[in-house]
Amino acid sequence: MDDDPGSLMVAKAVVEHAGYECLSAADGDTAWELFQLHQPEVVVTDWVMPGMNGLELCESIRRVAEDSYTYLVLLTSFGSQDDVLAGMEAGADDYVTKPLDPFTLRTRLLVARRVTALHAQLGKYRQELTRQARTDPLTHLDNRLKLTEDLDLLHGRSQRYGGRYSLALCDVDYFKSFNDLQGHPAGDDALKLVAKTLAALARDTDGVYRFGGEEFLLILPDQGAADAEVAVERIRSGIESLGIVHVGNPREVLTISAGISTFTADHPVSSGRLLKEADDALYSAKAAGRNRVVSFVRAG
Incomplete structure (x- = not known):
């Protein structure tokens, strides 16, 4: 110049x-x-x-x-x-x-x-x-740092434009006994297979994250509670059909439980509150016998 x-x-x-x-x-x-x-x-x-x-x-x-x-x-x-x-x-x-x-x-x-x-x-x-820094080293899924970034972005967009989305918190049933009975290397292999299946059965637009330990979280953009239940039930069934032997589970195969919460214009809670609701729904799924999907139900 x-x-x-x-x-x-x-x-x-x-x-x-x-x-x-x-x-x-x-x-x-x-x-x-x-x-x-x-x-x-x-x-x-x-x-x-x-x-x-x-x-x-x-x-x-x-x-x-x-x-x-x-x-x-x-x-x-x-x-x-x-x-x-x-x-x-x-x-x-x-x-x-x-x-x-x-x-x-x-x-x-x-x-x-x-x-x-x-x-x-x-x-x-x-x-x-x-x-x-944003990848879980064991499962190669996104980790909680990436989850926080993605969730903040989606939540802000949903608030501004009146969108909706769902969260699904998934937990491997009786995983402590799996590790105790089959050893931690087998437990790591099982978690990697669960992670791979979650990623394969989720939509391309969904986010799949390792939340910690044997817990995984799904972000389901533009999905209400009913659609999210169908999607997560498909994933739950897919995990069970893997047939991973788990003698500590009454079903004798590895299964997951899941709790769903949904953000809508009628339920404009914070992302932190939404995570708590998914965790409460997961607790309900476990209390009801595990290997099932439960959506959070608001009081009243």
Whole structure:
């Protein structure tokens, strides 16, 4: 980006000769539009330009570039230390004084390549760490941190637009005796199989989470109580049909119990209250003999 045609021509020739694709602009406003459209890895910009100047362009790029890193080189006729510091504080990574020297610009591009490659690699690591922080290591389902994020988002949207959704809290029946009788490795294998079945039988739009221990939670967007009961009953039946031997269970196979709660415009409780209602319904399912699905019933 440079309003001097000669300087712009030299810079463009250097960039293209180095094997890069080059986009050019003669003013700051056009440069900003090009950046937003193409998200380039490197920006070489003059300091003084019509419209948005080089400092403002650097500041704007730094404000919006969150998921990737753009290396910023500021071209300037000013050589004072204060000017250099002002450019760096605005977000520039390096500066080149004018008139532009092709060799100097080429070296800056080599540095830029290394820096942007490093940031790209760090970005991948950050994404993986973010994923791991939200994933249960045993079952590979989403964990309670991801549940909190997803539930807050869905709850807020349902409040604003009058939507509905259901929660289903599921618990493996007599799981302590399963571990006692068959050992913790077998218990871990059983939990992994239950998790896999929950994910397979849920809809693509549903959320499936390990809630803790032998408990799992389902978020069922846009489903009222009746639809949620049908969906969770299908899952309960699917778990039972796995036929996982459980001699500590009266049915001699592993089963689950589930409690359902539903958010509606007529029942606009908090997400925390909704979780408590699902837990109360689960308690009722266990008290009624386990291996069943119970929906929370409001008093009155």
